[in-house]
Amino acid sequence: MSSRNRRLTLPDATTLARQALQRAGASLPAAEALAEATVAAEAAGQPNVGFAHLIDHLEALKAGRIKGDAVPVLxxxxxxxxxxDAGGGTAQLGFDIAFEALVAAARDLGIALFAQHNAYTCGALGWFATRLAHEGLVAIAASNGPALMAGSGGTTRVFSTNPLAFAAPRSSGAPLLIDQASSETAFVNVRRAAKEGRPIPPGWALDADGRPTTDAAAAVKGALLAYGGARGANIALMVEVLAAGLTGANWSLDAPSFVSGDKSPGSGLLVIAIAPDLLDPQFGQRLDGHLHRLKESHNIHMPGETRGEAASNAARNGIVIEQALLDRLLA
Structure with missing residues (x-):
């Protein structure tokens, strides 16, 4: 480990995140919920939506894009x-407050739905779905945010990266987890490349004039491209309807920036929880066996396994944070 990096246990990392959020103006409940999600992303090997993205939250708290004392109205x-109604606060707190009742309703009724509007962007969407999978539920989650991506046939920003996440419990090991943006890459990857002066691969983005570019700085001012062309753009539109249309949140075109100004992006989040045991009591075992067959006999990569292994390793050995990032958090 480089002397420029620091290793922290997960409890210490959670305390660091919570204290930084409280100092920036977040209430204790908001800080605890977001700290948990941040450390979970970092532990699962997703640093771009872990502590690096926590900086966006801290700056948003200071600027007023996140209302630190907001109390969600359920x-x-x-x-x-x-x-x-998140009240201009974080996306995590409302879900955290509703979580136990949401799980109970899904188990009792077979299916339950959480819809939220008027929140900051959600960060790692898989965190919401995975929490439900650990309770034995199948989960689907969708979220939107400020416009960053071009639509089918267009060259200007009309959609956010509009991610979609899916998680399902297995009888052993980490849940199956699929968590991906509708864009070819996440905006944080382009922004980081611009900061480090690195080019980006062809097909990731357009510049401000609508031309394909590998210049990350030009891409930040332009628009991301959907994965798979029109098919990815169609997924983004579907997510927009679920996450903004059904919840009453801002359409991505109408959402204020999540990195500048003092207005909340007013993002939306939709999470569906399904109780599989009511349909098939052997669901977890059957899924586990099928995924094992796909992996061992057909060499199929199982989404969620790498993150599960990383999380298990982090629980034992902690996580490594760049000293420069740690200094920013401590400041």
Whole structure:
């Protein structure tokens, strides 16, 4: 390990994140929920949506893009539906408050839905789905944010990266987890490349004039491209309808920036929880066996395994943080 890096246990990392958030103006409940999500992403080997993205939250708290003292207002318009107005706060707190009742409703009714609007961007979307999978539930999550990506046939920003996440419990090992953006890459990857002066691969983005570019700095001012062309753009539109349309959140075109100004992006989040045991009591065992067959007999990569292994290793050995990033958090 480089002398420029520091190793922290997961409890110490969580304390660091929580204290930094509180100093920046977050309430204790908001800080605890976001700290948990941040450390989970870092432990799973997703540093771009871990502590590096926590800096965005800290700056947003200071600037007013996140209301640190916001208390989500929860309603239950139907037995299986939970609706949260995040009040301009974080995306994690409303979900955290509703979590136990959401799990109970899904187990009782077979399916339950959490819908939230008026929040900051959600960071690692897989965190929401994985929490439900650890409770034995199948989960689907969708989220939107400020426009960063061009749509099908277009050259200007109309959608966020509009990620979609899916998680399912297995009888052994980490849950199956699919968590991917609708864009060819995440915006944080392009932004980091621009900061480090590195080019980006062809097909990731357009510049401000709508021309394909490998210049990361030009891409930051332009638009990301959807993965798979029109198919990825169609997924982004579907996510937009689920995460913004159904929840009452800002459409990506109308969402203020998450990195500048003093307005909340007013992002949306939709999470569906399904109780598989009500349909098939052997679901976890059958899924585990099938995924094992796909991996061992057909060499199929299993989404979620790498993150699960990284998280297990982090629980034993802690996580490594760059000293420069640690200094920013401590400051």
């Amino acid at each position: 309603s239950r318009p139907a037995a299986a539906i939970f609706h949260s």
